[in-house]
Amino acid sequence: MAMINCPECNNSVSDAAYKCPTCGVQLRKAKRGFFGKLFKWSFIGFNALMLFWAIAGFNTATKDIGALTGAEQAGAAIGTGIGMAMVLTVWVLGAIILGMFVLFTRPKVA
Structure with a gap:
């Protein structure tokens, strides 16, 4: 173990x-x-994946909605709302769980 001088x-x-x-x-x-490191990068990757999933899912669900009849548009809107609610629920719960793992595995200085 080597000795160094404190800069202060x-x-x-x-x-x-x-x-x-x-x-x-x-x-x-x-x-x-x-x-x-594994939990930190899992947290970052999970959030990026969920963002992509939410954007892609919303775009796909609302594609060509103008060509539908009134009842079909209402059904598509309800289905999109339910789907987005499920994606956001999974996103929030997953971010909380992975965030806690990131928090508990942070480096500690004695």
């Missing part, structure tokens, strides 16, 4: 320390572990 108070500090024990300045940033 110039005292000798271990190179493994996150903060200077004398002045408290942060010397290096804690890094996420494997599972922390």
Whole structure:
């Protein structure tokens, strides 16, 4: 274990320390572990996928709606509303669950 000088108070500090024990300045940033990175990128990918899914689903559901009769338009609107509600429900619940995993696997500094 090597010793380095603190950039703030110039005292000798271990190179493994996150903060200077004398002045408290942060010397290096804690890094996420494997599972922390996995959950973080899963969270980002999930939200990107859900955004794409919501936009693509809405566009597909409303495509050529003008060519339908009144009752068909009402049915398409109701079905689109139910579908969007389901997508948003899955999105919110999934984001909360994955967000909690991201939160619990964040790097901790002693």
